[in-house]
Amino acid sequence: MSEILxxxxxxxxxxxxxxxxxxxxxxxxxIMPFYHALPEYPGLRxxxxxxxxxxxxxxxxxxRASGRVGVCVATSGPGATNLVTGLATAHMDSSPVLxxxxxxxxxxxxxxxxxxxxxxxxxxxxxxxxxxxxxxxELADRVREAIAIAQEGRPGPVLLDVPKDVxxxxxxxxxxxxxxxxxxxxxxxxxxxxxxxxxxxxxxxAERPLLMIGHGVILSAAYNEVRALAERTGIPVITTLxxxxxxxxxxxxxxxxxxxxxxxxxxxxxxxxxLIVGIGLRFDDxxxxxxxxxxxxxxxxxxxxxxxxxxxxxxVALGIVGDAREVTGRLVRAxxxxxxxxxxxxxxxxxxxxxxxxxxxxxxxxxxxAIYEATGGRCTIVTDVGxxxxxxxxxxxxxxxxxxxxxxxxxxxxxxxxxxxxxxxARPGEVVWAISGDGGFQxxxxxxxxxxxxxxxxxMAIFNNGYLGMVRQxxxxxxxxxxxxxxxxxxxxxxxxxxxxxxxWRVEKRDELEAAVREANAERGPALVxxxxxxxxxxxxxxxxxxxxxEPIEAQPAATPAS
Amino acid sequence: MSSSHTVAVLLDEDxxxxxxxxxxxxxxxxxxAGITVGPSGRPGQLRLTFLVTTDDxxxxxxxxxxxxxxxVREAQVRATTSPAVPQPSEALP
Numbered sequence: 001m002s003e004i005l006x007x008x009x010x011x012x013x014x015x016x017x018x019x020x021x022x023x024x025x026x027x028x029x030x031i032m033p034f035y036h037a038l039p040e041y042p043g044l045r046x047x048x049x050x051x052x053x054x055x056x057x058x059x060x061x062x063x064r065a066s067g068r069v070g071v072c073v074a075t076s077g078p079g080a081t082n083l084v085t086g087l088a089t090a091h092m093d094s095s096p097v098l099x100x101x102x103x104x105x106x107x108x109x110x111x112x113x114x115x116x117x118x119x120x121x122x123x124x125x126x127x128x129x130x131x132x133x134x135x136x137x138e139l140a141d142r143v144r145e146a147i148a149i150a151q152e153g154r155p156g157p158v159l160l161d162v163p164k165d166v167x168x169x170x171x172x173x174x175x176x177x178x179x180x181x182x183x184x185x186x187x188x189x190x191x192x193x194x195x196x197x198x199x200x201x202x203x204x205x206a207e208r209p210l211l212m213i214g215h216g217v218i219l220s221a222a223y224n225e226v227r228a229l230a231e232r233t234g235i236p237v238i239t240t241l242x243x244x245x246x247x248x249x250x251x252x253x254x255x256x257x258x259x260x261x262x263x264x265x266x267x268x269x270x271x272x273x274x275l276i277v278g279i280g281l282r283f284d285d286x287x288x289x290x291x292x293x294x295x296x297x298x299x300x301x302x303x304x305x306x307x308x309x310x311x312x313x314x315x316v317a318l319g320i321v322g323d324a325r326e327v328t329g330r331l332v333r334a335x336x337x338x339x340x341x342x343x344x345x346x347x348x349x350x351x352x353x354x355x356x357x358x359x360x361x362x363x364x365x366x367x368x369x370a371i372y373e374a375t376g377g378r379c380t381i382v383t384d385v386g387x388x389x390x391x392x393x394x395x396x397x398x399x400x401x402x403x404x405x406x407x408x409x410x411x412x413x414x415x416x417x418x419x420x421x422x423x424x425x426a427r428p429g430e431v432v433w434a435i436s437g438d439g440g441f442q443x444x445x446x447x448x449x450x451x452x453x454x455x456x457x458x459x460m461a462i463f464n465n466g467y468l469g470m471v472r473q474x475x476x477x478x479x480x481x482x483x484x485x486x487x488x489x490x491x492x493x494x495x496x497x498x499x500x501x502x503x504x505w506r507v508e509k510r511d512e513l514e515a516a517v518r519e520a521n522a523e524r525g526p527a528l529v530x531x532x533x534x535x536x537x538x539x540x541x542x543x544x545x546x547x548x549x550x551e552p553i554e555a556q557p558a559a560t561p562a563s
Numbered sequence: 564m565s566s567s568h569t570v571a572v573l574l575d576e577d578x579x580x581x582x583x584x585x586x587x588x589x590x591x592x593x594x595x596a597g598i599t600v601g602p603s604g605r606p607g608q609l610r611l612t613f614l615v616t617t618d619d620x621x622x623x624x625x626x627x628x629x630x631x632x633x634x635v636r637e638a639q640v641r642a643t644t645s646p647a648v649p650q651p652s653e654a655l656p
Binding site: 027120124125128131132149306307308310311312315436438 | 579582586590623625628631633
């Protein structure tokens with residue numbers, strides 16, 4: 001039986017019907033009818049952020065940690081445009097986020113009304129789907145469609161722009177009678193069985209094969225299948241930045257991260273491989289370096305849900321369109337058991353004893369080790385962007401699936417703190433650490449107030465080197481050590497924590513480390529720990545931008561000693 | 564080697580889909596000419612055609628990305644013509 005509801009009430013009903021239990025948002029003029037209706041729907045917990053960008057990042061973090069749609073809400077104009085970085089992040093990293101924006105009333109659209117922005121036009125290239133709702137009678141269908149599109153196939157962000165008068169319009173409403181959404185099969189390039197058989201044949205023929213796994217393995221939860229494939233064939237496993245935590249770091253077949261800051265032996269293995277089986281990744285330029293010199297001896301098998309990714313960056317011998325879990329599962333059954341003993345020994349020979357690049361007392365490795373010890377490895381790590389992100393990717397010993405969340409494709413500084421709020425709400429029983437540099441932390445540190453108001457127990461680590469460290473590193477290596485505009489001042493973070501009423505620590509010496517991390521981890525509420533690290537700490541090795549994976553910078557260049 | 568590809572896209576007849584499709588083409592940053600749009604003969608669907616000068620692999624990538632855009636029903640290369648070999652008098656110095 002239908003009832004007469006306002007557009008705002010219909011929005012809330014549809015969100016509840018889709019199983020949404022938390023939304024991140026910020027009210028304003030054009031979204032006020034929605035906020036007026038919201039208290040009638042106690043199943044929808046609203047988290048008030050301090051900036052709409054944080055709402056989008058938090059929805060993204062929630063989506064990545066839960067596997068469900070993350071929802072963010074903003075008003076028109078500045079509210080909507082502030083979502084843009086978060087939506088672009090979700091778009092690049094295939095995260096299902098629904099953004100709902102208020103819009104000025106329909107009679108005012110296109111007349112430069114107060115707080116009017118063409119957010120549909122603005123977000124066209126960074127959403128899978130967006131739509132300006134024209135009338136309340138289409139609203140429920142559009143919400144269902146948007147949520148379905150966000151999740152189906154390769155996930156991604158969607159946006160619904162709802163004019164204020166549509167939110168106030170009344171219409172008969174019927175709740176959905178069946179669950180909305182559901183995956184739609186991708187268009188195969190060739191029959192799946194044929195592709196899997198061909199992949200199995202290529203694996204059997206290869207002498208130096210590698211598995212390279214990305215975010216798609218996490219999105220489809222193909223952990224067991226990938227592990228079974230690796231163990232059945234003895235093929236070493238490389239995890240891309242977004243593939244980290246898809247395969248246990250301590251597994252004897254795990255090699256590490258490839259690309260610009262990948263370990264030397266990983267990149268060298270790629271350069272010597274005769275077969276690379278890529279699962280759920282897109283061969284991003286940070287992974288491949290100079291494409292013309294990437295894996296020159298390797299045939300590439302690319303297993304990927306999105307047909308447009310196959311052959312986009314690297315030339316493939318075989319493309320298989322499909323879900324990572326399904327295709328890998330079939331491949332496990334199709335391959336003959338084998339070992340790659342000689343090849344693995346060859347890769348062992350590529351390994352270098354790590355040159356300790358860190359001159360100070362408090363190394364990034366020691367800090368990450370302390371976090372691992374304090375949490376027993378039972379936590380999710382959310383990183384920001386820059387040097388600390390690479391240190392975490394390289395040194396944190398992930399053992400549990402999908403416990404590493406970061407802004408990979410877009411590389412959006414400011415991601416960690418708000419995204420960790422979303423992760424906390426998706427995994428309320430677990431500890432979440434947001435690790436940032438002093439630059440990225442200051443971009444969204446206002447969200448501490450959101451954590452306090454909403455009782456979100458996020459642990460924040462700040463790697464403070466007084467610089468925008470990754471840019472400083474590039475300036476050192478490639479811009480004549482002209483440290484233009486990279487020194488960055490920080491407030492007193494312990495006092496900042498105190499001002500927000502949360503616990504804070506500053507760690508400057510190695511012997512202060514364990515106690516501070518342990519105490520912060522045990523705090524009931526949010527906690528902040530500043531780690532004062534050396535200003536000249538660099539991330540090694542490094543492939544120069546546009547360079548070949550065969551030519552890493554492995555240590556401080558001799559001609560440019562540390563200043 | 565670059566050739567001239569005639570790309571035909573069948574898309575839903577609404578401005579947002581049209582805008583989305585043009586955005587996909589523009590974002591690839593390829594030289595495009597001869598843009599026409601008109602009825603497709605199918606109710607509610609438009610036919611967009613244009614010429615893009617690029618190599619076969621890039622043209623194929625463009626098709627895959629067009630097919631991904633919401634509201635696109637079909638994208639295909641209708642014809643490919645190799646560029647005329649320049650005569651010596653026309654060759655650039």
